[in-house]
Amino acid sequence: MPEFRLTQISDTHLARRLPSLTQNFHRLSEYIDATRPDLVATEQDRQTFLSVLGEDRWRFEAAGWCFIGLNSLVMNTGLAAEAEQFDWLASELSSTKGKPVALFLHKPLYLNRPDDPELPATSIRYVPMPARSRLIEMLRAVDLRLVASGHVHQRRDFTFGHVRHVWAPSAGFIISDQRQEVIGTKEVGLVEYRFQPDSFEVRHIRAPGQLDVDVDSLIGAI
Numbered sequence: 047m048p049e050f051r052l053t054q055i056s057d058t059h060l061a062r063r064l065p066s067l068t069q070n071f072h073r074l075s076e077y078i079d080a081t082r083p084d085l086v087a088t089e090q091d092r093q094t095f096l097s098v099l100g101e102d103r104w105r106f107e108a109a110g111w112c113f114i115g116l117n118s119l120v121m122n123t124g125l126a127a128e129a130e131q132f133d134w135l136a137s138e139l140s141s142t143k144g145k146p147v148a149l150f151l152h153k154p155l156y157l158n159r160p161d162d163p164e165l166p167a168t169s170i171r172y173v174p175m176p177a178r179s180r181l182i183e184m185l186r187a188v189d190l191r192l193v194a195s196g197h198v199h200q201r202r203d204f205t206f207g208h209v210r211h212v213w214a215p216s217a218g219f220i221i222s223d224q225r226q227e228v229i230g231t232k233e234v235g236l237v238e239y240r241f242q243p244d245s246f247e248v249r250h251i252r253a254p255g256q257l258d259v260d261v262d263s264l265i266g267a268i
Contacts, residue, residue: 050109050241053083054150056196057216066259067218070234074217077253083238084108103131105138110243112145112188114138118153118195121177132180139188146244147185148192154213155182155193157229159206171198192246194237201250202230212237212248219259233258 058071102117116135120128139147156162156172160182164175173181193211199221202213213230220232235252 048109048242050085050111051083052085052113052239052241053078053081054194054196054212054214054237054239055217056152056214057199057218059216059218064218064264066257066264070218070256070259073255074236074253076255077236077251081238102127103134107145109241110145111241111246112138112142112147114147114149116149116151116181118151118173118197121153121181122174128177132184135181135184139184142188144189146189146191148194148239148241148246149185149190150194152195153197154195154202154211158204192239194239198229199226200228200230200232201235203248203250210248217256219261219264221261225261 055074059067060071061067102120104113104115106113114135117127117131120131122128151173153171153173155178157168160178162168162172164172172178190209193209194214195212196214196216198213199216199219200213201215202211204211214237215231215233215235217234217236220234223232233252234256235250238249238251240247240249
């Protein structure tokens with residue numbers, strides 16, 4: 047496969063009592079139907095992987111790349127699932143055979159640098175310590191090129207070293223400045239990737255008709 051097109055969706059927060067989020071998702075779905083990527087990474091896909099494979103992690107290869115998905119929510123919990131995932135990851139990383147690696151997980155690894163201090167206010171926003179340090183050390187053994195995440199409800203795209211970090215925005219709503227500081231761009235949307243052997247492109251997209259629903263407008267309904 048000379049090119050692999052992947053679309054990432056994050057933080058849909060769909061609920062029957064929140065029609066504005068459903069409308070945003072419909073606009074996004076219409077855009078995807080029109081663009082027809084090779085793979086769409088959504089929360090529904092995550093649940094499908096979980097029900098079919100039995101574990102909330104995955105790996106596949108396409109266009110000369112190795113794609114790995116991890117469950118960041120078990121990291122630093124001390125649960126058996128965390129240890130099992132790290133053992134699984136070590137095995138998968140040992141067989142990448144020099145291929146570039148794209149890592150997908152819900153929480154960003156960090157804000158700016160691997161050694162960012164962990165504060166109470168940020169401990170639930172990024173992969174927590176010491177699991178973060180362990181994960182980063184394991185990834186040094188491979189040709190990691192991309193870390194794709196969501197969770198923060200802000201769009202951000204930066205490079206540290208030779209690794210590009212892409213934060214997908216929420217597909218559903220933004221969080222007001224009064225409730226969350228500005229880190230990136232507060233807007234709804236999705237992210238498109240085009241992978242080719244040894245290279246990739248990123249496009250930050252807002253589907254036509256998507257609206258920046260503010261979380262404050264949802265609180266009453268919730």
